[in-house]
Amino acid sequence: TFLQTATDRQRGFLSQGTLTRQIRTILVLGIVWLIGQLCVNIVVILTRILDCRITESGKVGFSDWIAAGGELTIAEMYTLIVFMLLGFISMDMVYVAVAVNYGAQCQLLIFLIRGLNERIEEKSISLQQAIRDYHSAGNYIDGLARQLAIAMSLVEIIVIVQAVVCE
Numbered sequence: 365t366f367l368q369t370a371t372d373r374q375r376g377f378l379s380q381g382t383l384t385r386q387i388r389t390i391l392v393l394g395i396v397w398l399i400g401q402l403c404v405n406i407v408v409i410l411t412r413i414l415d416c417r418i419t420e421s422g423k424v425g426f427s428d429w430i431a432a433g434g435e436l437t438i439a440e441m442y443t444l445i446v447f448m449l450l451g452f453i454s455m456d457m458v459y460v461a462v463a464v465n466y467g468a469q470c471q472l473l474i475f476l477i478r479g480l481n482e483r484i485e486e487k488s489i490s491l492q493q494a495i496r497d498y499h500s501a502g503n504y505i506d507g508l509a510r511q512l513a514i515a516m517s518l519v520e521i522i523v524i525v526q527a528v529v530c531e
Contacts, residue, residue, distance in 0.1 A: 383475045387468050394464040398456055405452040409445055459519045466516045469508055476501055 480497050483489040489497075 383471065386471050390464055390467040390471065394460040394467075397463070398453075398460045401456040401459075402449075402453060405449065405456075409448060413441075413445075459523065462512070462515050462519050466508075466512045469512055473501070473504060473508065476504070 480489075480494065480501065484494050
């Protein structure tokens with residue numbers, strides 16, 4: 365995309381510095397999302413720990429597991445907590461990777477189309493080349509809508525279902 369949108373202008377909304385800052389902002393927001401999700405997961409686990417009790421045999425029993433006879437030793441409980449946190453982190457990293465990739469691809473597409481518009485307005489590109497570039501941008505949009513948009517929609521559905529189920 366950088367090669368296709370290279371222009372003589374390096375200021376305003378078409379500068380590559382602006383694009384780089386926007387993509388970095390998307391990445392930072394993804395990292396903030398990951399940290400926020402980690403904090404939420406820790407709170408969920410802590411509420412589970414506070415909801416448990418030590419049974420007469422010295423084992424930890426979770427209130428919803430005790431009816432089914434579910435008791436854990438302290439070491440088993442901490443092992444379970446570590447595995448739960450690793451699982452949550454892994455899941456959230458995949459979600460953040462999909463969201464950051466989608467945001468970056470959309471930002472690159474905006475940059476590409478604005479660059480094409482600017483070159484057409486300046487008349488620094490032939491009409492045939494402009495049509496070819498817009499056609500390739502259309503193909504890029506189709507690919508974005510087919511693959512990444514579906515993945516992003518699934519991530520949104522999963523996050524919403526988790527929020528509803530966990531709350």
